[in-house]
Amino acid sequence: MKIISNKSKLIKFTHYEKNIGLVPTMGAIHQGHISLIEKCISQCEKTIVSIFINKPQFNKKSDFQKYPRLLKKDISILKKFKVDYLYLPSVNQIYPNGSNKNIKISSFRKKLCGKFRPGHFEAVVDVIDRFIKIIKPKNIYFGEKDMQQLKIIEHFVNKNHSKTKVIGCKTIRDKNGVALSSRNFLLSIKENQIASKIYKLIYDNKQNLIKKKLSLVSVKRKIFMLGARKIDYVTMLDINKLTKPYKRNNKYKIFVAYYLGSTRLIDNI
Numbered sequence: 001m002k003i004i005s006n007k008s009k010l011i012k013f014t015h016y017e018k019n020i021g022l023v024p025t026m027g028a029i030h031q032g033h034i035s036l037i038e039k040c041i042s043q044c045e046k047t048i049v050s051i052f053i054n055k056p057q058f059n060k061k062s063d064f065q066k067y068p069r070l071l072k073k074d075i076s077i078l079k080k081f082k083v084d085y086l087y088l089p090s091v092n093q094i095y096p097n098g099s100n101k102n103i104k105i106s107s108f109r110k111k112l113c114g115k116f117r118p119g120h121f122e123a124v125v126d127v128i129d130r131f132i133k134i135i136k137p138k139n140i141y142f143g144e145k146d147m148q149q150l151k152i153i154e155h156f157v158n159k160n161h162s163k164t165k166v167i168g169c170k171t172i173r174d175k176n177g178v179a180l181s182s183r184n185f186l187l188s189i190k191e192n193q194i195a196s197k198i199y200k201l202i203y204d205n206k207q208n209l210i211k212k213k214l215s216l217v218s219v220k221r222k223i224f225m226l227g228a229r230k231i232d233y234v235t236m237l238d239i240n241k242l243t244k245p246y247k248r249n250n251k252y253k254i255f256v257a258y259y260l261g262s263t264r265l266i267d268n269i
């Protein structure tokens with residue numbers, strides 16, 4: 001695996017590659033990332049993983065500061081999975097003239113997390129736009145756990161980068177049902193158990209919610225009772241309206257965002 005921090009060097013190495021797959025990450029590599037990487041390796045001739053903790057997409061300084069940083073461990077995992085290139089750019093290489101304040105993204109940004117994280121999706125799309133311009137990947141991979149991010153990026157890339165295809169990959173869960181996320185590294189054992197109970201609560205009650213035998217308000221109350229400190233939203237959306245048609249009986253998803261201590265978790269079930 002070649003580790004590259006310099007933009008021109010990376011461009012020199014990848015210039016002649018026609019079938020590059022990119023897996024953009026902020027590090028703290030887990031099994032969810034690995035599933036994206038394995039899909040990328042199976043579909044592309046060369047796989048690039050980037051690790052870049054993109055400061056503008058954090059709404060709070062403290063959230064950026066405490067984001068897990070596990071570079072040594074990440075490098076050894078990525079080597080094991082035979083990633084071709086690890087791109088580790090500096091802030092200056094990505095933002096030589098600051099961020100793009102005029103980026104136009106889908107109106108889906110106004111829903112779910114967008115209501116609670118002003119500017120977040122614009123900053124995510126800005127950094128992905130920059131990565132695509134540097135790397136020119138054929139495919140770029142994202143997890144369905146961040147469904148809103150995936151859909152907003154897909155919309156932007158389809159409009160602005162016709163040679164790049166966005167590939168969404170299924171959410172990977174631990175054995176207790178908790179959706180894998182780098183933020184899980186910040187949870188205590190107790191908080192992890194609460195996250196698992198919240199997953200099971202929503203999973204077990206999904207049909208009741210769809211059939212309106214149970215209200216979202218009472219699920220919200222139960223999530224608080226399980227130990228969430230704050231809930232940004234618990235809501236049901238018809239994903240046929242957000243994504244390519246799913247099976248009919250699978251069209252509703254419950255989207256949730258809540259805090260355990262100071263860690264914000266999201267999921268869609």
Ligand code: PAF
Nearest residue numbers: 024025026054124127146
């Ligand atoms: O999902 C993430 O880890 C980040 O939002 C991404 C897509 C790498 C952009 O910084």
